[in-house]
Amino acid sequence: MARPAYSQEQKLEIETSIRETALKLFSQEGYRSVSLRAIAREMELSATALYRYFDNKDALLAAIRAEGFQQLREQLNTVRNNAASGLEAAREGIIGYISFGLEKPELYSLMYELDQRDFEETPLVFESRRRAFAEAEAIAKDMLKEGGQTGNANQMAHLFWISAHGLVALAVANQLDLGQDLDQLIEPVLQSTLLGITHSQGD
Amino acid sequence: MARPAYSQEQKLEIETSIRETALKLFSQEGYRSVSLRAIAREMELSATALYRYFDNKDALLAAIRAEGFQQLREQLNTVRNNAASGLEAAREGIIGYISFGLEKPELYSLMYELDQRDFEETPLVFESRRRAFAEAEAIAKDMLKEGGQTGNANQMAHLFWISAHGLVALAVANQLDLGQDLDQLIEPVLQSTLLGITHSQGD
DNA sequence: GTGTTAAAGTAACATCGTTAACTTAACGGG
DNA sequence: CCCGTTAAGTTAACGATGTTACTTTAACAC
Numbered sequence: 001m002a003r004p005a006y007s008q009e010q011k012l013e014i015e016t017s018i019r020e021t022a023l024k025l026f027s028q029e030g031y032r033s034v035s036l037r038a039i040a041r042e043m044e045l046s047a048t049a050l051y052r053y054f055d056n057k058d059a060l061l062a063a064i065r066a067e068g069f070q071q072l073r074e075q076l077n078t079v080r081n082n083a084a085s086g087l088e089a090a091r092e093g094i095i096g097y098i099s100f101g102l103e104k105p106e107l108y109s110l111m112y113e114l115d116q117r118d119f120e121e122t123p124l125v126f127e128s129r130r131r132a133f134a135e136a137e138a139i140a141k142d143m144l145k146e147g148g149q150t151g152n153a154n155q156m157a158h159l160f161w162i163s164a165h166g167l168v169a170l171a172v173a174n175q176l177d178l179g180q181d182l183d184q185l186i187e188p189v190l191q192s193t194l195l196g197i198t199h200s201q202g203d
Numbered sequence: 204m205a206r207p208a209y210s211q212e213q214k215l216e217i218e219t220s221i222r223e224t225a226l227k228l229f230s231q232e233g234y235r236s237v238s239l240r241a242i243a244r245e246m247e248l249s250a251t252a253l254y255r256y257f258d259n260k261d262a263l264l265a266a267i268r269a270e271g272f273q274q275l276r277e278q279l280n281t282v283r284n285n286a287a288s289g290l291e292a293a294r295e296g297i298i299g300y301i302s303f304g305l306e307k308p309e310l311y312s313l314m315y316e317l318d319q320r321d322f323e324e325t326p327l328v329f330e331s332r333r334r335a336f337a338e339a340e341a342i343a344k345d346m347l348k349e350g351g352q353t354g355n356a357n358q359m360a361h362l363f364w365i366s367a368h369g370l371v372a373l374a375v376a377n378q379l380d381l382g383q384d385l386d387q388l389i390e391p392v393l394q395s396t397l398l399g400i401t402h403s404q405g406d
Numbered sequence: 407g408t409g410t411t412a413a414a415g416t417a418a419c420a421t422c423g424t425t426a427a428c429t430t431a432a433c434g435g436g
Numbered sequence: 437c438c439c440g441t442t443a444a445g446t447t448a449a450c451g452a453t454g455t456t457a458c459t460t461t462a463a464c465a466c
Contacts, residue, residue, distance in 0.1 A: 032235070112372070112376070112378075129378060130380060133380050134380075137380075152383075154380070154381070154382045154383070155383070155387075155388065155391055158379065158381075158388055158391075158392075159391060159392065159395055161369075161373070162366060162369035162370050162373060162392060163365060163366060163369055164369075165369045165372065165373060166364075166365035166366055166367075166368045166369025166370070166372070167365050167369070169315070169368065169369070169372055170364070170365060170368060173315070175315075175332060176361065177333060177336050177337075177340075177357070178357070178361075179357045180355075180357070180358070184358075185358065185361055188358055188361075188362060188399070188403050189361075189362065189365060189399075191399070191402070191403070192362050192395070192396070192398070192399025192400070192402065192403060193395070193399070195395070195398050195399055195402060196391070196392075196394070196395025196396070196398055196399060197395070199394070199395065199398060200391050200394070200395060
């Protein structure tokens with residue numbers, strides 16, 4: 001036999017490092033504008049060396065997106081574990097989602113990049129996003145259990161997700177025609193969403 | 204002097220024809236996968252001839268997106284002119300927006316394509332989208348005038364837009380974890396949004 | 407006809423993602 | 437100690453792409 005040479009951890013470290021470098025460059029110049037050669041140059045590697053860690057450029061993007069959704073999931077999970085009540089978890093969850101998107105707008109944009117031909121072709125991303133959404137569903141279930149009410153947790157989570165994504169997606173793409181400050185829009189969105197969620201419990 | 208050879212209308216016809224061919228191919232295979240040569244082949248033209256009508260590939264995409272927003276604007280404008288009341292206009296407007304997106308998912312995806320480096324770099328698209336949004340604002344103003352209430356029409360329109368875009372963007376990207384039919388989600392989103400809009404009037 | 411000019415085509419360039427072939431270096435077994 | 441093996445990385449090359457420079461074609465004014 002021969003050498004493993006790199007431990008599993010070392011390999012993961014390099015993988016992470018590539019992801020981070022790529023994210024940095026993608027954020028600065030956009031996915032299409034950044035070549036594998038540019039990423040490799042930044043890492044002081046040859047372009048082809050990257051293929052040891054990712055199948056191709058799209059797979060690298062997929063890894064970044066999956067990582068983004070995992071971060072979002074952790075954010076929501078933390079909220080759920082720390083909230084005093086189900087309603088507060090919903091409120092803080094929405095705020096957490098929005099904060100996540102607004103604080104990392106470039107990552108968020110990449111996460112929801114549409115050009116990717118069909119989401120299902122990247123099971124890694126699909127699954128990671130699904131898990132993040134499951135946290136929102138869990139929060140909704142907490143709310144229902146707490147209120148002793150019957151309702152559709154999946155639907156409540158969708159109302160949550162749709163509002164938060166709608167706001168963030170438009171905001172990070174600079175597609176809001178605000179006569180006011182963005183912060184002043186967040187509160188109404190939050191209120192409106194919570195109103196919708198609590199009123200939909202009877203369904 | 205020499206010949207104009209193509210009238211203004213002829214030129215616009217060709218431009219439209221290029222847009223339509225490109226949209227067809229983009230819808231089938233995605234923006235990145237479709238080359239100018241492929242579009243040109245479909246039109247029985249050389250690739251470089253396209254440059255007479257569009258500065259580059261991105262400008263062609265921008266034209267398609269702008270056209271999409273104009274269609275959306277027309278849809279909303281029609282609703283506004285035909286609605287019996289402000290509230291009904293809001294309801295029908297949201298439904299109209301969602302229908303537009305779900306009926307032309309590929310066009311909608313292109314319209315909100317994020318990779319485009321900064322929205323403001325494409326004034327054509329920016330302006331077209333702004334005009335579409337202005338229709339939503341007009342509907343909100345109608346509601347306020349009708350109800351004799353004071354309120355923030357811009358904010359109401361944003362609540363409208365955020366909900367509709369949130370739902371459609373996730374739906375067309377296949378990012379909804381529906382335990383149910385998509386149609387069953389539209390009604391709650393509609394109700395929730397209308398609730399939010401009417402309750403935000405006091406702000 | 408001839409010159410002019412819009413419209414389209416041809417050829418070429420740099421760059422891209424990706425593959426194949428090669429080099430380097432570290433480990434185990436004799 | 438050396439040698440086969442194999443992971444890691446490099447070099448070279450391919451086909452395709454967006455785009456530009458240059459050339460050809462064809463219709464109008466005179």
